[in-house]
Amino acid sequence: MVFNVRDSEERRIKTDYPREIKKVDHIWIPMSDGKKLAATIWLPVDAEENPVPAILEYIPYRKNDFTAIRDSIRHPYFAGHGYASIRVDIRGSGDSDGILLDEYLKQEQDDALDVLDWISNQPWSTGSVGMIGKSWGGFSGLQVAARNHPALKTIITLCSTDDRYADDVHYKGGTMLASDMLWWASTMFVYNARPQDPKVVGESWKENWLDRLENTPPFVEEWVSHQVRDDYWKHGSVCEDYSDIKIPVFAVSGWQDGYTNSVFRLIERLPNAKGLIGPWAHEYPEVATPEPAIGFLQECLRWWDHWLKGNDTGIMDEPKLTTYIQDSAPPKVSYDVRPGKWVADQEWPSKSIAKKNFYPNHMQLSEAANEDSITVPSVQQHGFYAGVFCPFGQPGDLPSDQRLENGMTTVFTSEPMEENMEILGFPMFHATIESDQEQALLAVRLCDKAPTGESTLISSGVLNLTHRNSHEYPDKLIPGEKYQVSVQLDAIGQHIPIGHRLELAVSPAYWPSAWPSPKAVTLTLHTGEDTKLSLPIRKAQSNDEQVRFENPEIAQVMEKKVLRMEERSRKVSHDTVTGAWKLEDYSDEGERKLVTNGLEYGSKNKNTYTIKENDPLSATASCEWELKVGRGDWQTKLVTFSEMTSDEANFYLTNTMSAFENGEKIFSKTWNKEIKRNYM
Structure with missing residues (x-):
């Protein structure tokens, strides 16, 4: 995990701000049990005379060294625009007291409430606080929001999840x-x-x-x-009761991130939520790869100014979901840029989305259902070219040409597309399945096959078939019995051009993404009306061309x-x-x-x-x-x-x-x- 700041001709380093700022390199925040947490604060020099709202980032990654460089480009920027920006190491990390015993414990949330109390009582604070964080910090923001501290007015959560079991x-x-x-x-x-x-x-x-x-x-x-x-x-999965979160949420991710799916669930279930998904890996959008990066810190200010300062910035009049539809691209393990276009949906679920079904028939993926049964054997080495689960933007993170994988699976290939198709949302694979073992999994890959033969992985999903009805109460399969199952693939925003084909690959093995079943499995896939790939197809909207972002700005890099x-x-x-x-x-x-240190x-x-x-x-x-x-x-x-x-x-x-x-x-x-x- 590398926290880098990449150079870009269009990334402006900002040094002049509306408010002069100062940095407090180290301060102790007392906890109710006598422990103390270490913090760094950036704030306007006149904040005690003219109090300001606060922005809190609360993570375990060591403010004095490991995240110091990335902190330097973001927190001073917020402070210069009239906020106290506070970076806290959670209990057991960095210079903070204690031991970190696990992820997202109640103690971590309780400490955050103490931090919010402390911020509210500072002479430079207006008493209004927002939280921002990526990954652990994004999880923390959602979980603390559900605790309903009166000072916490809104959060910006990036690359996080609402479901710690099923989507983490x-x-x-x-x-x-x-x-x-x-x-x-x-x-x-x-x-x-x-x-x-x-x-x-x-x-x-x-x-x-x-x-x-x-x-x-x-x-x-x-x-x-x-x-x-x-x-x-x-515990810590806010999907257990979304109504616990009563404050506005800005949910952000990227198509290369491992945590894109939750954006769709959050904006559907939280009334004051907005979503943004770009082409990016697990990183902040002002510095993320692949390009285009955007002026994300400016978007944050529009959000903060609206919810923490009461200024009508117009951000809540804009569409509920803004996404980047990626153009078809040859498979590469790293991209500097992903061509595509920004689109906007006023609501989610969107009325511009319609389902389109494709039905497997022998080695064709057609729009007509035909009865047949197909044997799907285990090939244990299937999956080595899948790329990493959660890319951070490092070289080599992404999937290789899937022709390296397809010979180890059962693959259904569509006829060439006769018209352009844009997919936005969750592909679903519904199937009638038999297994010869009591324990089995089903891995599904969806690929964009170019006329020249290259196969680009665009989405995948996996299901433990003993969990077909419940993740809480699994039950064994009865060998030879038919089961109707559904596999949700990861959400995508993808353009499939005329002449390209879809490839649907199924397998009972996907190493090292999924731990193998105890015994080698052979599945039987029964085709027909109940076995189909269902794709969310989006129609272009008139306001799509209106989506614009400023070029990225950052503070001076440490x-x-x-x-x-x-x-x-x-x-x-x-x-x-x-x-x-x-x-x-x-x-x-x-x-x-x-x-500096x-x-x-x-x-x-x-x-x-x-x-x-x-x-x-x-x-x-x-x-x-x-x-x-x-x-x-x-x-x-x-x-x-x-x-x-x-x-x-x-x-x-x-x-x-x-x-x-x-x-x-x-x-x-x-x-x-x-x-x-x-x-x-």
Whole structure:
């Protein structure tokens, strides 16, 4: 995970603001239990004479080093336009007290309410607060909004979800995300273990560090212990009761992000919500790839000014959903630019959307239904070229040409399109299925096939078939019995031009995206009226051409020195003798030194996913990290290794951590855990 600021000729660095600003580099915010959280604040210099509303970003990613560069382009911008912009490290992260025991605990929300109390009582505060955040910060905004603190008037949530079980990094469609469940846990495992800064907390840093190292758990143990949608996942999932959120919400994401789907659900169910989806990866839209980036900070100001200052900026008179319809493009693992167009829908669901059904018939995807049955066997190595679940904009994140995958699945191909088609929303695959095993999954890919043969993955979905009726109460399949199931694919905004074809690929294996079923599965797909691909087709609207955004503006980027450049590789290998397939994903995120505080930080991460042909129980995921943070003669390093395997009955987890101070090992520990498989 790299927080970068890319250069662009059209990205204006703003240095002149309506209000002169100052930065308070460190301040303690007291909690009701006596602990304290570390914060940085940017605000107008005259805010105590002329109080201002506040903007809160509340995340665990270390304000003094890891996010300092990205914080520098955003928070001063808000402050210069008349806001107190506050960046808080949550409990157990950065210089804040305590230990971070898991994601999104009630304690985290309670602390946020204390932070809102504290902000409301400051002499520079009008008492009105907005929250903004991407990813963890976006989740936090939704969850804190549901707690209804009187000072919190609105939120902007980016790249987040309303559903922690069905649409997050742990499980999707009732399947375990093999590529990301362990990776994300290993990421937080090493992130949480970083020490506080001695310059901020003093001599207690070492004692506190050892406490964190010993008592911060590997989150993956808890996540794998909850394999169905139980109370653990319901907590923090605002979809459990959308009516808990009574304030306006601006929901933002991108088509390359792993968290696009929730935008549609939020704007449908929250009356004062607006949605924005661009072509972007998991990043803020003013700096995101692929282009076009937009003047997102200006859009934020329009939102803040309306809801926090009471100025009618006109933003609530605009369409409920603004999206970027991407043009068809050849498959590439990285794009700098995605051609397309902005469109606007006044409401969601939109009256401009109509369903169009396609029916599989042997190897054709036609608009006529014909009865037949098709055998769909398992090929365990299917899925190595799917790209990453949640791209951050790094080179190599995206899916390769799907011709590399199609030979390992059952593929239905349409006739060439006779007219242009624009898809906006959720593709759905409805199917009548038989399985020869009690436990099985169904993976579905939707591709845009060019006349020259290239196949671009445009959406995918997966369903654990034991979860066909409920994620909370799964039940086994009866081999040979027919089931009617529906797989929702990820939402898309995609143009399919004349002459292109649709490809629909189905398989009971999708490694390493989904953890394999315990036994190799053969499915039987029964075609006919009940087996169909349903696409949301959008008709162009007269106001589409009116969608415009300003060019991006950012504040002055914090000065840094690059000590080591970034490096990225993703390699798939196949041993034809053993039948073993391997994906090695390596990311050296580089090393930097911040000029303002002298802190140096950097990391390296290698993730390896292996499986043998015809052997689902050979699946192994492993994640390695090396992370450094230091200053001058104070240098720390963390080295971790995480691994996950399974047999028919259990999952097996191993996590190891070693910590070094100035080259000397001062801590080492191994965690081992065996967890029973539960319909996985």
